[in-house]
Amino acid sequence: MNKTSIVFAGVGGQGILTAANILGKAALEANKxxxxxxxxxxxxxxxxxxxxxxxxxxxxxxxxxxxxDVLVSLEPVEALRQLSKIKKDRLVITDINPVIPPSVSLGIDTYPDLEDVFKEIQEKCRLIKIDALGLAIQSGARIAKNMVLLGALADTGLLPFLPQLLLKTIQKNLPSRYMAISEKAFDSGRVFLKNNNYVE
Amino acid sequence: MDVLAKKSPALLLGNQAITRGALEAGIDVVTTYPGTPASEIADSFSAVAKYLKSQKKDPGFYFQYSVNEKVAVEFAAAASICGLRSLTCMKHVGLNVASDAFLTYMYVGCKAGHIIVTADDPSCHSSQNEQDNRIYSKLAHAPMFEPSDPQEAKDMALEGFTLSEKLKIPLLLRTTTRVSHVRGPVTLNPLKKKKTTKGIFRKNPLLVTVPAVARQLHSVLLEKMDEAAAISEKIPFNYIINHGGTKGIITSGPSYGYVRDVINELHLECKILKLGMTHPLPKKLCKDFLKSCDEVIIVEELEPFIEEQIRAIAYDEDVKIYGKGAGHFSRLYEYTPDIVAHSISEIFHLKHKTSSDSPKVKLPARPPVLCPGCPHRATYYAVKQVVPKDTIFPTDIGCYTLGNAPPLKIADYLLCMGSNVGTACGFSYATEQKVVSFMGDSTFFHSSLPGIVNAVHHNNDCVITVLDNRTTAMTGHQPHPGTSKSGMGENIRMLKIEDVAKGLGIQHIEVVNPTNIEETKKAFIRSLRYKGPSVVVSRAPCILLIVSNKRKHGKNIIPYTINQHKCTQCKICINKFGCPAFFLEGNQVKIDKTLCTSCGVCQQICPSNAIEKEGNHE
Structure with missing residues (x-):
């Protein structure tokens, strides 16, 4: 069976559906x-x-x-929450910036030490930590975090199509008024991955 | 626009696929009341109508967001009998609201095809229960299709009109969240180009269900169902996949997909009877399938709807049947490939092992919350400042139900749409406690009006709050009778909630902007003093609308920040107000810049004036 499964995780409102839709449309473009x-x-x-x-x-x-095959998360704790979904020794890409749930601020829950979160992920998978929020801000908007992570995912070699197709799908489907930001964010994710010498 | 795509296949959400199927069938009239997981069917029609009108083109159909599901069915029933193809869509509990019309409508029947879509929600992702609406098909004698994926959703919507016209009764198209909210490739047929047309009503005494007519129509309906049963034997939506062997699986809906992926993974040799038309069942097809097997597993979510019928069909067959009755599958919650794999491998003695869901590190819960900047939070905060301690808060269906979470904890009792008022009346009689109920603006019109009449008529002492955020927010910002745009983008008459309340006989009415906390507190103090039913309309637009409007106009959303020199760490902002943008870093209170929507309400509740607008923004 020829199948690639990608899990996108995060907090409602972070643009997960947009990222997923782009991946799906790119797949169709690639006749999959x-x-x-x-x-x-x-x-x-x-x-x-x-x-x-x-x-x-x-x-x-x-x-x-x-x-x-790969887990991409827009929030570190949410990466760990979905870890059971991914095959052993595969790749997890996560943003490193926590979004603190109200239950933690209220003292009902505690937000775990990020070192422990990353350690448990690394016991099962390979981990790429990325300051996607920082790169999104540099690109012009905090909300472009999803594009940074798509960019990072694009160059892992795990997708059954080329990064260029993903970029083309973004250009075709996202609002033009944010295009410069989206492109910049996507590119910054790709550059991050290359600079960290990640090869699948 | 994805729904109007020309290039096939298109990537469509299950709900969009239903819209596409209806457009390919040449739909005339669409009615709905929004509700997850059904909303995007109607929203797609709305978007198509607005888009085509903006291109100065005739959409070819009429679409409306009706006041509730019952009216939606009634409106479309009238259109259908006049010869217009109709579709009415709703979430599963919406069919409860429409059920009074729906059950007798089956007697009366239709002329042009009418599809009634019910989108069920196993696991209650966005619902107050997980009822299995397939049972309605038996109760009402409605033929029913159950798609498994977006492609089938489109095919069944298209075919449904023909079947409904053949049988002259409406057809139930039953999806679940994992069909409605799955996006997948859909092979397209051309859209039917047509102009918006009117039908004609021909009088017929058999359309008036007085007892003598109803008795006749009941037997006619049963005859139609016999015809439907014959169709079910032949229809391509019911089919067998034969991979050999004497093991069989009977399945429907999204469970079919899980079964296919799981048997591939387990390398299981078996036959599958895939049922797409699940009422009436193809009894002969089922019997022949049972005869060809030694063991059969039935995989369906929620109630043993197919299973009980299969067990009856298999009564004198020598075949072992596994399912919910034998305890291998649950009647609870939606299935997953793991659940299906686990049960199939247990029954057939195969190996399936996966790691557990929960990680070793304890994770904080992250349930949905009222958004940062939500005006409901401001109303709730103000109310909690002024009510006696044991006040009862009946609530209702909408975003504001999320007020049940700490720290607000302002939701005490909930049944269904509109239940806030009826139960408020009951609580005011049954106790000496104060009662303050909450509902949204769309809910006010949907099913709260009779409750208010009841409160006025019986003079029940309660404060009835309408949280008017100018939209149906939770389901994706649809209009309602309290707003001035139709689903087709036209200007239509807006009903003012305070005028309606007055018309219903409410004598104490307050209209207040909740983002002004002090004024809101005063309004509730006055209403609590009033003996008898009072209405507070707490009106401020949904923050998501404000934010998206600002973004559209290129305006920056400048977050607030905490002046750490002034902050005394009293934590009222966290422990009483509970906006999710606040968090603690060590002992310091901070505001998450990504989450803050710049509503500014927190400035009013900070006793130390420590909350300020950020000077240098992105």
Whole structure:
């Protein structure tokens, strides 16, 4: 079976659906089947959100645990929350900037030490930590974090299409008034990956 | 626009695929009340209508956001009997609201095809229950399609009109969250080019369901269902995939996809009976399938709807049946490939092992919350400042239900749309406690009006709050009768909530802007003093609308920040107000710049004036 499963994780409102939609459209452009499990409605209001993008020979949008090929997260704790989805020794790419849930501020829950979070991820997978927020701000908007991570994902060699196709899909589908920012953010993610000498 | 795509296949959400199917069928009339996971069906029609009108083109159909699901079904039933193809879409609990019309509508029947879409929500992702609406198809005698993916959703929407016209009864198209909210490739047929047309109503005594007519129509309906059962035997949506062997699996809906992926992974040799038309079931097809197997597993989410019928069909067959009845599958929550793999491998003695969901490091819970800058939070904060301690807060269905989370904890009782008022009346009679109920603006019109009449008529002492954020926010910002745009983008008459309340006989009415905390507190103090039912309309637009409007006009959203010299760490902003943009870094209170929407309400609640607008922004 020829199948690539990507899990996108984060907090409702961070642009996960946009990133997933871009990946799905790029897959279709590359003449591949894609099924995407999305989250709409109440869960989008600041809750933990995950979106699964399956490309290739698939019948269902959801996946078994230990079967995703790559996990991309817009928030470090949310990466760990979805770790069960990914195959052992595969790749996790996560932003390093926490979004503190209200339950933590209220003292009901604690936000774990990031070192512990990264350590547990590394026990199962390879980990790329990226200051996506910083790169997004440099690109012109905090909200462009999703594009930074798409850029980083594009050059891992894990996608069944080239980074250039992903960029083209972004240009075709995102609002033109943010295009300069989106392109810059996407590129900064790609550059980050290259500078860190990551090769799959 | 994805729904109007010319290039096939297009990547469509299951809900968009239903819209596409109806457009390919030449739809005339669409009605809805928004609700997750159904909303994007109607929103896509709305977007198409607005887009084509902006291009000076005739959309070819009429679309409306109706006041509630019952009216939506009634409106479309009338259109259908006049010869106009109709579609009405709603979430599963919406069909409860529409059920009074729906059940007798099956007797009366339709003329042009009418598809009623019910989008069920196993696991209650965005709902107050996880009822299985397939049971409605039996209760009402409605033929039913159950798609498994976006492609089937489109095909079934297209085919549904023909079947409905053939049988002259509406058809139930039942999706779940994992069909409605799955995006996948959809092979397109050309859109049917047509002009908006009117039908004609021909009088017929059989359209008036007095008892003598109803008795006749019931038997006609049962005959139609016999015809539907014959169709179900032949329809291509019911089919067998034969990979050999004597093991069988019968499945429907998204479970079919899980079964396909799981048997590939387990390398299981078996046959699959895939059911797309699940009411009436193709009994002969099922029986033949059962005869060809020694063991059969039934995989369907929620109630054993197919299973119980299969067990009846298999009564004198020598075949072992596994499913919910044998305890291998749950009636609870949506399925996942892991759940399906686990049960199939247990039944057939195969190996399937995956790691557990929970990591070793304890993670903080992250449930959905009221957005930063949400005006509901301001209302709730003000109310909590002025009410007696044991005040009861009946709530309702919408974003504001999220007020149940700490620190606000301002939701005490909830049943369904509109239940806030009816229960407020009951609590005011049943206790000596004060009662302050909450509902949204769309909910006010949807099903709260009879409750208010009841409160006035019986003079129940309660404060009825309408949180008017100028939109139906939770489901994706649809208009409602309290706003002035139609689903087709036209200017239409806006009903003012305070005028409606007055018309219903409410004598104490307050209209207040909740972003002014002091004024809001005063309004509630006055309403609490009033003996009898009072209405407070707490009106400020949804912050998401304000933010997107600012972005559209290129305006910066300048976040607030804490002046650490002034902050005394009293933490009222966190422990009482609870805006998610606030967080603690060590002992310092900070504001997350990405989350802050610049609403400024927190400035009013800080006793040390420590919250300031950021000077140098991005």
């Amino acid at each position: 089947k894609a099924l995407i499990a999305e989250v709409h409605g109440m869960a989008q209001r600041g809750g933990a959100v995950e979106c699964i993008i399956n490309i290739g020979d698939v019948y269902s949008a959801l996946i078994c645990n230990d079967s995703a």
